[in-house]
Amino acid sequence: GENAEHVPVFSLESLKRILNPALDGFILAVIFILLGVHLPKFVMDSCKYIGSLTTPLAMFFVGIVLHSVHLKDVHFDRDIIVLLLARFLICPMTIYLFEQFIYLPPLMTKVFVIQSAMPAVTSTGIVAKRYGADCEFATLVTVITTIFSMIAIPIYMVLI
Structure with missing residues (x-):
């Protein structure tokens, strides 16, 4: 700018x-x-x-940021919906379809698909804060993707 x-x-x-x-x-x-x-x-x-200590400290930071966020202010806007679709549908489906064209053992296919549906890393909020980005949004993404992964990963384990 x-x-x-x-x-x-x-x-x-x-x-x-x-x-x-x-x-x-x-x-x-x-x-x-x-x-x-x-x-x-x-x-x-x-x-x-x-x-x-990195993961516990990152979770501590996530908790501090979440404490300042009011749940009534959390909205599933277009950015969150696109992120969730990409993280839990598009990425795992792309990985699964790609692996149909190359031979991989079934366990390896499961690992790659499940790995692609893992939540955002806990340090995203810290990195966002460090570089002046929206750390509240980054922290919400971590929390929301963690919650959704608890639903999606068992489903993928059954389906694949």
Whole structure:
């Protein structure tokens, strides 16, 4: 838009916008693997414990945002309906139809179809908040897709 600040593609500012702790950790891990660096057990255990906190902390954030959202303000507008149709009908059906053209064991087909109908990740609200997007909408998407997945996944398990 007219008010958007212009940041050159190759600049320190654009690099700062791209990098985040998760990506930094991933890049560092790849470098360590490629160089054959083995960290001490206590460092690996500490990283494992910190990594295990991400989902509970994300759920805590989802709860905080949901607390500020009034249920009477939640509407199944066009965006939510399109998202639900894509997540729970179009994606699983596309995966299933595609897998009919290639041979995959039945269990693998079930796994791929069910995986395609999984709810939105819990960190969407956090990422939305970090980058100035609508974190309430992102959090609602997480909650709504989680509720719908509890209905859709057992149905897919029976049908496939």
